Amino acid sequence: MLPWRFPLRRPIAPPGSSAIAPTYPFGSDYHGLRPVHHGADMENPRGTPVLAAAAGVVVFAGADQHALLGPTPNFYGQAVVLRHDFAVAGQPVLTLYGHLDTVAVQAGQTVAAGAVIGTVGSRGVAIGPHLHFEVRLGTNAYDAVQNPVLWLQPSAAGEGALAMRLTDAAGQPRHLTDIVVRGLDAGLPTLYPQTYAPAALPGDPRLHENLALGSLPAGRYEVEITCCGRLFRRQIVIQPYRLTFVRLALP
Ligand SMILES: [Zn+2]
Structure with missing residues (x-):
């Protein structure tokens, strides 16, 4: 858990939607079909x-x-x-x-x-x-x-954020597409994020993350990463208005 400040308000107010479309998130190249998304x-x-x-x-x-x-x-x-x-x-x-x-x-x-x-x-x-x-x-x-x-304040009071830096053994960012973030407590979502497209974006200068999820309802989650023929599991906790940061060096 890191002390973190979300300094930006969401740029759309109700009745409009400030939800971020999950199909083409930041860093995604939409399965190689679109330019890497910069926003x-x-x-x-x-x-x-x-x-x-x-x-x-x-x-x-x-x-x-x-x-x-x-x-x-x-x-x-x-x-x-x-x-x-x-x-x-x-x-x-x-x-x-x-x-x-x-x-x-x-x-x-x-x-x-x-x-x-x-x-x-x-x-x-x-x-x-x-x-x-x-x-x-x-x-x-x-x-x-x-x-x-x-950077954006979570949409609701009970939400926080997750950032991950997933690297190889030498510390270089690894591009991974088989990731599950599974809610363990009742009512929590299960998400299937991917890391940023290879060599595209450096991440935050404080974190050097290659994956981030915002507006996650607070609670316990399990992160499952399939890499190199193995399954890696890590339990995490998301807290309201906090950032949970996971660093994992994979083979
Ligand atoms: Zn866009």
């Missing part, structure tokens, strides 16, 4: 208000046709990037909101936490209306991204 998607109807995740200054607002925010021009269609007024690990924190239908702010403007900065859309490279939400650490660059689930 988290929140599916919502077009026009749902998008809120600033923390106070800050607008460093970009509008179409990304000429500004390279993603891997190619017009990747996010319309986007807003905020630079926040706090640092983590000595580095500035930025958030990006992509595929917006409308943009309600201008570059240079100061925004309060929770202010409406635009609305959900499907512009750019998007399948259906959703908010693509990114956390960027240090610089406003596509490869400076962090897993939003380690």
Whole structure:
């Protein structure tokens, strides 16, 4: 268990959904069919208000046709990037909101936490209306991204987060696709996460994790990892508003 701060509010408020779509999480390449995902998607109807995740200054607002925010021009269609007024690990924190239908702010403007900065859309490279939400650490660059689930406050009071660093014996991150996080207490979910796609993303500078899950209901879980023809089991506890960190060196 680590003392952990989740410094960002969720950028969609009820009746909209701030749940992160589980099919294409941060770090996933969707079984090799899509680019590695640099953010988290929140599916919502077009026009749902998008809120600033923390106070800050607008460093970009509008179409990304000429500004390279993603891997190619017009990747996010319309986007807003905020630079926040706090640092983590000595580095500035930025958030990006992509595929917006409308943009309600201008570059240079100061925004309060929770202010409406635009609305959900499907512009750019998007399948259906959703908010693509990114956390960027240090610089406003596509490869400076962090897993939003380690930054966003859990959706409910009884939830916490899990991060794992799964390596080989030499300490290098191992790409693993056969992982089960099984709730042991009544009512807890069972999840089937994968590590980030190989060599893609460095993880948080404090953790160097290669897998993270947010908004996990508190309680006891068993992590089962199938690797190298063996089954590895570890029991963990998730606590409200805490981060549970698991380091495991596999053969
Ligand atoms: Zn996305």
